Amino acid sequence: MSLSDETLMAYVDGELDEERRAAVAQAVATDPEVARRVAQQRLLRASLQAAFAGVLDEPVPEHLVRAAHTAPAGAHSGTVVDLASKRAARRSRLRRVLAQGGAIAASLLLGALIAERFLGSGDGGFFVTQRGQLLAHGALAHALTEQLASSQAAGANVQIGVSFQAHSGEYCRTFSLRRDPGSSSALAGLACRARGDWHVDVLARSAPDESGGYREASSAMPSAVSQAMDAAITGAPLDADGERAARDRAWQP
């Protein structure tokens, strides 16, 4: 008996009637190939559930509970908003927090491939996490501390973009990096110096230019990075002299 993928999926989903369920169960018991295909479907289902199970354990944000208790009920209860306006309101809140000099709260989730390439073990990745904060590590931390945008080697794996002072007084620098020469994907981000570490507040994918080299870090920054910079910056970006002077003071405000 040959069983279609859809039948095996329905079996795993508990959607077959008793007769067909028993037939598949029989095939699973006697045909290793069917057993393997069913196991593969079960594994996928389990992986998906595991990936999102944590959401159920998170505390529900207070504003949602409040909305459920107090949002107007019934017809004529007022206007309905869409996600774009909700998001715009949230962005302006974030911008206010940033403007007040608070730590930039955004931390980043990397795509899996990026994560594997950049967070990979071996020679130590570019990042470590500490109490939920992403910190620059290894070659990235070194470049952020030492490298000057005005005199960096074009082929270096870490390229420094713009250095500036944030409202909080901290120095921040944008950067882009790639894991391997010729790698097709790259990361760009913003890191700020605080308590002796470079706190990576924003990361985003950025595609290298067509020639296979780097984009100019300052000219083609992913919008997520340039927006974070716009929100955090006070005054003008540092020029070459300002950058050197800040480095020589070990990025102390």
Add this chain to the structure above:
Amino acid sequence: MSLSVENVREQIVALLPRLRRFARTLARDPHDADDLVQIAIERGLAKYEQLQDEANVARWMFGIVKNAWIDEIRARARRERLLTDEEAGMNIADPAAQAHVETLAVEDALARLPDEQRLAVGLVLIEGLSYKEAAHIMEVPIGTLTSRLARARTALQEMLQGSAGERR
């Protein structure tokens, strides 16, 4: 027999963890997901009187989250502001989740699916609803749901095979 608004409010509060999870499978960015849930709460309560015929608050609320998400997709298309790759790569994440590359791989793969496939996966494979319930919420025939699910699973297997295969 109509439900009292207090009863509906309580049921919605009890559903919030699942609504948040469902919204997360659609929107990925946790803040966007919570905004979707909030929109659904507001819309759901505004028209809770429609529940008279349909006392299943869970199914009803999942449907409203789905509709809010579809509105957002359409609005994005109108604004020609579809998520760019660099935005999709960025996420305000629970810091504890950062370490879990496995979870990242699954979320990343799910985010690459077409919206209607992601919806089917969220309802059936993650929320554990029956085909019948999921098809009802998606407002499609069961055959459409099952073919979307099959395509989604095949695509997810292919995307996840690379990372899982190396560990085997």
